Amino acid sequence: MRPLLTIISMFLALSWAAAACEFLYLGEGESIYSVELQVSNGDTELHLMFGQDQQPEDRIRVSPPPPPEGAFHSWFQRSDGEYLADYRQYDVAEVIWELHFQSAGSDEIILNWSIEIEEM
Numbered sequence: 090m091r092p093l094l095t096i097i098s099m100f101l102a103l104s105w106a107a108a109a110c111e112f113l114y115l116g117e118g119e120s121i122y123s124v125e126l127q128v129s130n131g132d133t134e135l136h137l138m139f140g141q142d143q144q145p146e147d148r149i150r151v152s153p154p155p156p157p158e159g160a161f162h163s164w165f166q167r168s169d170g171e172y173l174a175d176y177r178q179y180d181v182a183e184v185i186w187e188l189h190f191q192s193a194g195s196d197e198i199i200l201n202w203s204i205e206i207e208e209m
Contacts, residue, residue, distance in 0.1 A: 127197040128163040138174040145176035161193035
């Protein structure tokens, strides 16, 4: 089975004040990869990272406190907190990342990414 990385859903608030989407990875065996994700509202660009690694705890970066309400902000949400870099164990076959946005009044959110694959 060829690994698959896709956006499985996107939930947008009517006011665009906040939004979230989920990224799903499906694969077999061991996977080591990193995705650099650029999140932009047209004016501001933020850089986040996610992927799978043999030592994911070494690559995780906790998000600083959020900016004031109304400022553009993006982060990965997990049950234990908010992250700018969210890596998971390399031998898990299914992983879901939950990405959140806080708009700065813009009607658009742009996602761009590049993937660095070591082993799939």
